Amino acid sequence: MFRKEKIGGWGNYPIEECFVYRPENLSDLRELVEWQDDSCRIPRGNGRSYGDTALNGGHSLLLLTKFNRFLSFDSEKGILECEGGTMLEEIIEFFLPRGYFLPVTPGTKFVTLGGAIANDVHGKNHHRGGCLSEHILDFKLLTASGEILTCSRVQNKDLFWATAGGIGLTGIILSARIRLIQIESAMIDVDYLIAKNLEEAFELFRQHDHKYDYSVAWIDCLAAGETLGRSILMLGNHSPRTKINSHSLETKSAFKWNVPASMPPSLLNPLTIKGFNQFYYSSFKDGSHKTIDYNSYFYPLDSILNWNRLYGKKGFVQYQAVFPEETSMAGLTEMLKKLSESQKASFLAVLKSFGTQNEGLLSFPFKGHTLALDFPVKDGTIFPFLKELDELVLRYNGRIYLAKDSVLDPRTFEAMYPDLDKFKKIKKEIDPKGIFSSSMSRRLAITGDCQ
Numbered sequence: 001m002f003r004k005e006k007i008g009g010w011g012n013y014p015i016e017e018c019f020v021y022r023p024e025n026l027s028d029l030r031e032l033v034e035w036q037d038d039s040c041r042i043p044r045g046n047g048r049s050y051g052d053t054a055l056n057g058g059h060s061l062l063l064l065t066k067f068n069r070f071l072s073f074d075s076e077k078g079i080l081e082c083e084g085g086t087m088l089e090e091i092i093e094f095f096l097p098r099g100y101f102l103p104v105t106p107g108t109k110f111v112t113l114g115g116a117i118a119n120d121v122h123g124k125n126h127h128r129g130g131c132l133s134e135h136i137l138d139f140k141l142l143t144a145s146g147e148i149l150t151c152s153r154v155q156n157k158d159l160f161w162a163t164a165g166g167i168g169l170t171g172i173i174l175s176a177r178i179r180l181i182q183i184e185s186a187m188i189d190v191d192y193l194i195a196k197n198l199e200e201a202f203e204l205f206r207q208h209d210h211k212y213d214y215s216v217a218w219i220d221c222l223a224a225g226e227t228l229g230r231s232i233l234m235l236g237n238h239s240p241r242t243k244i245n246s247h248s249l250e251t252k253s254a255f256k257w258n259v260p261a262s263m264p265p266s267l268l269n270p271l272t273i274k275g276f277n278q279f280y281y282s283s284f285k286d287g288s289h290k291t292i293d294y295n296s297y298f299y300p301l302d303s304i305l306n307w308n309r310l311y312g313k314k315g316f317v318q319y320q321a322v323f324p325e326e327t328s329m330a331g332l333t334e335m336l337k338k339l340s341e342s343q344k345a346s347f348l349a350v351l352k353s354f355g356t357q358n359e360g361l362l363s364f365p366f367k368g369h370t371l372a373l374d375f376p377v378k379d380g381t382i383f384p385f386l387k388e389l390d391e392l393v394l395r396y397n398g399r400i401y402l403a404k405d406s407v408l409d410p411r412t413f414e415a416m417y418p419d420l421d422k423f424k425k426i427k428k429e430i431d432p433k434g435i436f437s438s439s440m441s442r443r444l445a446i447t448g449d450c451q
Contacts, residue, residue, distance in 0.1 A: 007061070010308050011050040012315030013377050013406060016057035016439060024066055026142075029172065032062060033435065034146045040437035040450035043172045045112030046087060049119060050318040051406030052439035053167050059437070059450055064114060064172070070094070071175060078180040079137065084114025084173040091180075096294070097249050100180040101238070103135040107350075109299050114173035119403035120165035120363040124214040124236070124298070127355040131365060132178075133164035134358055139176035144435035148174065162426040165363035167402055169427055169436050169446065184241035185248035188214070188297040191235045194286035198229025198336065202329060202369070205233070205353045213237050214297070217351040220277045221373065222270065224340040228333065231351060232284050239291055251294075258305040265312035265378045273345040301348075310347075311376045318404040319386060320364075320372040321393045322354060328369040331396030335371065335389065344385055346373035361419040361426075364401040372404070383407055402440065410445035420446070 008015040019039070023029040033041065044054040044061045054061070067085035078100055080091065088102060089109040095101070106121040117139065120131045129135070138152035141163060149171075151160040163170045193208070195201035201217055209215050214236040223230045241248045301307050308316070323331040332351075339346065350372045357366035375382045386407045393400060399416035400408055414420050424446065434447050441447040 002060070007047075007055065008315065009050045009052065009054060010048045011318055011374075011404075011406065012308055012311070012313075013317060014052055014055070014057075014439075015315075016052070016055045018056050018061045019059065020061045020063060022063040022066060026174070029062065029064075029067075029142065030146050032060070033142060033144065033172070040435055040447075042436060042438040042441075043114065043118075043168045045085060045115030046110055048108055048111045049115065050404045052443065053119070053403055053405075054115070055439040056437070057439045062172070064112065067114075067174065068112075078182060079177055080180055081175060081177045082113060083175045084112060084117075084139075086113050087111065088113065088116065092294075093251065095180060096183075096186055096251055099182055099184070099249060101183045101294070103179060103181050104129050104132040105298055107299065108302055110302060113176055113178070117164055117173055117176060118166060118168045120358075120360050121403070122354070122365050124216040124352065126365055127209050127215060127353050128213055130355060131164070131358055131360065131363060133161075133360055133363065135179050136164070137177040137179060139163070140174040141170065142172040142174050144171065144431040144433065158426055159430060161359045161363075162361050162423050162430075164358075165360040165402075166423065166427075167362065167440060168438065169441055170430055171436060183238045183249075185239045186251050186294050187239040187248065187291050188236045188294055189239045190290050190292055190297060192284050192286070192288045192290070193233040193235065194281075194284060195229075195231040195233060197223075197227055198231070198333060199329070201229060201231040201233065201351065205369075208233070208235055209353055211235075215353060218280065219336075219349045219351045219371070220281055221336060221339045221346045221349045222274050222277055222343070224337075228340065229336050229351075230281060232281065234297070236297055256303050256305050259307055259309040262309045262313040263311070265314065265376055268311065268345065268347050268376055270343040270345040273347055276347070311374070312378065314377040316374050316376045317382060317386065317406050318372065318374045319389065320370060320401040320404045321389070321398050322365060322368055322370040322401070323393070323396050323398040324366060324368040327396040327398070331392070331398060332369060332371055334396075335392055338389070338392065339373075342385060344375060344382065346375060348372070348374050361423040362402065362417055364399065364403070368398075370401075372401075405440070408444060410443075413444045 064085040067083040
């Protein structure tokens, strides 16, 4: 019924031994939840969160990818109901040719809808569209008692906002209703703007964000001095049908590269990354415009299968922080100086502006700016450095994204998430025995040890 398996998140750090179950139907799932033993459980989708969010060392993982059916669709309102194990890729492949797209999407489509809600994912349009939870009408939640509750902004409202961003600790999202957006083509009109430094990047965001549905910047984290934070802004809108052709909603299978095995950890080092950054920055022309397919804009890394192997066998840590609007310039400047001086090179570095915070108790975004980085684990010296970054973020009233975290401690986490006590209260009410628990929740002292 289960297999004992060493398993990790997408970052391949940490790796933990878990008891892995793959229920086939609701009856199996209910039995696993209600089973009276001394173990705890955590649901897991497609395993694309980076750290230990969906790990449960020494305890049970419930893999939900079998729960991937479309249940209903209202074409007049664009409302799709599907099971929580449905991947965003499956939604896109079926509905994009019919003129619908996701209202919010993260940087990969290989995540499940339930996992996306549990991490309250955001995308390149947070400044306009907010998080995914803001487009969810309701969902059905299997609780620790075996009861199935419908949660929405009206019905079981507190549980809705505890589950959106609640990293799987309130129960299992069996199904959800999401409102899709209508589009005319599978293409994105993109304008590219060059920022010579961080201050200029901020100014360009301020000038242009209101004109574009999507806004993101690649940032050179090794640049220093007057070029600190130099960036390339990629501002996009869905392309209208009239600009393309009669086949504008057709999706083409993109060619995919594959990383066949873990690369040597020395591959990504300050020298190679500095060379790549220089090449990449100089390859764009300020004010240029392109119309590109949606995969190239939203999911560039999805074209490289197993790209996480580029960081070596010891894996990598993804690190994403958000700073409030009033401190983001100072906070990000100090962070970028620290990165540049330490030569802790991040191969992937993404800067975005965020819009208004929602009601999710553990939801990550609030109005300000966010920077996402990644660091190879290699010999482990990265961890003291990340602790220093945590203290820097806290000093500027920022916080860290749980979907990507591997190293936060309970004190720092509690200081960053002021609604934690309210979340714990709801968690205690809906799951008094602590059935739903994960390696992350125990590390952050959200839950105690499994009974």
